[in-house]
Amino acid sequence: MVAHSLRARVRAGMIDEIKAVARRHLATDGANLSLRAVARDMGMVSSAIYRYFPSRDDLLTALILEAYEALGDAVEAADAGVDQADLRGRWHAVCRAARAWALAHPAEYALLYGSPVPGYAAPEDTVAPAQRPPVTLVGILRDGVAGGRIDASGEELPEPLRSDVAELAALLAVDLPPALLARGMAGWTQLFGLISFELFGRINKTLPHRDEYFDHQTALMADLIGLPAA
Amino acid sequence: MVAHSLRARVRAGMIDEIKAVARRHLATDGANLSLRAVARDMGMVSSAIYRYFPSRDDLLTALILEAYEALGDAVEAADAGVDQADLRGRWHAVCRAARAWALAHPAEYALLYGSPVPGYAAPEDTVAPAQRPPVTLVGILRDGVAGGRIDASGEELPEPLRSDVAELAALLAVDLPPALLARGMAGWTQLFGLISFELFGRINKTLPHRDEYFDHQTALMADLIGLPAA
DNA sequence: GCTCGTCAAGAGCAGTGCTCTCGGTTTTGA
DNA sequence: TCAAAACCGAGAGCACTGCTCTTGACGAGC
Numbered sequence: 074m075v076a077h078s079l080r081a082r083v084r085a086g087m088i089d090e091i092k093a094v095a096r097r098h099l100a101t102d103g104a105n106l107s108l109r110a111v112a113r114d115m116g117m118v119s120s121a122i123y124r125y126f127p128s129r130d131d132l133l134t135a136l137i138l139e140a141y142e143a144l145g146d147a148v149e150a151a152d153a154g155v156d157q158a159d160l161r162g163r164w165h166a167v168c169r170a171a172r173a174w175a176l177a178h179p180a181e182y183a184l185l186y187g188s189p190v191p192g193y194a195a196p197e198d199t200v201a202p203a204q205r206p207p208v209t210l211v212g213i214l215r216d217g218v219a220g221g222r223i224d225a226s227g228e229e230l231p232e233p234l235r236s237d238v239a240e241l242a243a244l245l246a247v248d249l250p251p252a253l254l255a256r257g258m259a260g261w262t263q264l265f266g267l268i269s270f271e272l273f274g275r276i277n278k279t280l281p282h283r284d285e286y287f288d289h290q291t292a293l294m295a296d297l298i299g300l301p302a303a
Numbered sequence: 304m305v306a307h308s309l310r311a312r313v314r315a316g317m318i319d320e321i322k323a324v325a326r327r328h329l330a331t332d333g334a335n336l337s338l339r340a341v342a343r344d345m346g347m348v349s350s351a352i353y354r355y356f357p358s359r360d361d362l363l364t365a366l367i368l369e370a371y372e373a374l375g376d377a378v379e380a381a382d383a384g385v386d387q388a389d390l391r392g393r394w395h396a397v398c399r400a401a402r403a404w405a406l407a408h409p410a411e412y413a414l415l416y417g418s419p420v421p422g423y424a425a426p427e428d429t430v431a432p433a434q435r436p437p438v439t440l441v442g443i444l445r446d447g448v449a450g451g452r453i454d455a456s457g458e459e460l461p462e463p464l465r466s467d468v469a470e471l472a473a474l475l476a477v478d479l480p481p482a483l484l485a486r487g488m489a490g491w492t493q494l495f496g497l498i499s500f501e502l503f504g505r506i507n508k509t510l511p512h513r514d515e516y517f518d519h520q521t522a523l524m525a526d527l528i529g530l531p532a533a
Numbered sequence: 534g535c536t537c538g539t540c541a542a543g544a545g546c547a548g549t550g551c552t553c554t555c556g557g558t559t560t561t562g563a
Numbered sequence: 564t565c566a567a568a569a570c571c572g573a574g575a576g577c578a579c580t581g582c583t584c585t586t587g588a589c590g591a592g593c
Contacts, residue, residue: 314539347541347542348541348542348543351542354539354540354541
């Protein structure tokens with residue numbers, strides 16, 4: 074099967090090269106990725122690309138998937154690199170990792186979290202990788218509750234909401250008090266908003282010390298969630 | 304000047320009709336607005352549009368400006384419709400108004416707060432209307448401090464950040480303790496994140512009671528900011 | 534009445550995603 | 564081993580896009 078493997082290998086290499094060139098175009102020209110430009114860059118004709126990706130959207134989907142995985146890797150690695158008992162340290166590490174990845178790959182971040190492309194619907198494959206960052210965050214909460222370092226027994230959600238959030242907790246397979254999960258979701262929402270504001274240029278120009286601002290804002294959310302200091 | 308006024312009037316009407324048709328296209332087809340399709344809808348030829356808008360980006364800019372104004376109107380009206388002493392009520396009213404406008408005009412919201420169009424740079428005219436919602440929010444804080452209903456004297460920001468935020472307060476012409484303004488900005492960031500998550504389909508399907516979820520999340524932020532109950 | 538500015542229309546250019554066909558190569562299976 | 568099948572790149576072509584330029588008609592002001 075060397076022959077078959079050889080053909081498959083050059084094909085896989087071709088796919089990788091197309092994705093690499095496309096990612097380069099994405100970084101420079103923004104979200105409007107041109108198949109013809111990618112083909113031109115590779116010394117090919119545009120129709121040849123269709124041997125490897127049935128449509129432009131499929132190429133985009135492949136890039137999106139890889140971007141989700143890269144972000145998930147960065148976030149989980151940051152979480153694993155901190156003393157697991159230091160909940161607040163993990164929280165900040167995860168937030169910083171997500172922001173750093175977004176700043177390093179703005180176009181890909183926009184692809185993931187920007188306004189959805191009109192005709193494009195994300196396939197089912199993307200939902201699992203997309204949930205890795207929030208799952209990492211709720212993992213911090215889970216460990217905190219399990220270790221007794223987060224006390225969430227005092228708060229109760231009003232009823233239509235409580236069962237919704239409880240169902241979400243069951244879906245995520247984490248045993249968390251709904252009120253605490255809701256606070257965690259607030260933190261995740263805030264993290265996304267912070268990064269998006271900074272990346273999409275809506276942060277006010279009068280904020281030169283962006284790192285400090287980011288850390289302070291995420292610290293506020295850590296307070297809101299109830300993460301204890303190390 | 305009746306004659307000239309007449310000519311100017313039909314021209315203004317033409318501009319309004321183009322914008323109306325474009326807005327309709329925006330609502331149905333999403334962000335990729337086609338000048339030719341707009342012209343076709345009006346029984347015109349595409350080149351005729353260029354008599355009124357020098358480019359597609361200029362049309363988009365006009366739509367963006369109007370959208371900012373509409374959102375600003377909705378937000379400020381909601382704020383004005385509540386007893387000004389009820390800070391928390393004003394906060395919730397503003398949040399709900401922003402969300403309602405976004406849900407009613409998803410494509411325009413995406414235009415304002417989605418990922419920026421690659422080649423497009425928002426002109427200077429848009430920054431003032433864009434600041435109306437956050438300015439409305441800090442207005443609530445200003446009133447709270449002035450009325451003694453918000454006590455923000457206890458918190459101090461660390462130094463590189465404190466002067467940044469203080470400068471921002473000066474730029475917004477509000478006399479707020481930096482720490483409080485930072486909390487307000489967290490609320491604004493959270494509001495944007497909440498709406499974007501819901502609109503861009505990232506909110507988990509297992510959350511049928513979205514109104515309750517939204518209210519609860521914004522209430523969390525009201526707590527964080529320190530808004531007193533009515 | 535004449536001139537000038539404004540207007541809609543049309544042709545045309547460069548670019549896009551995508552389809553189809555045509556040869557040539559490689560892999561496969563009898 | 565050798566033909567059949569699968570695969571591949573190139574090219575032409577379709578419908579579409581934003582945009583420019585020219586042409587001819589219309590209306591307002593001197």
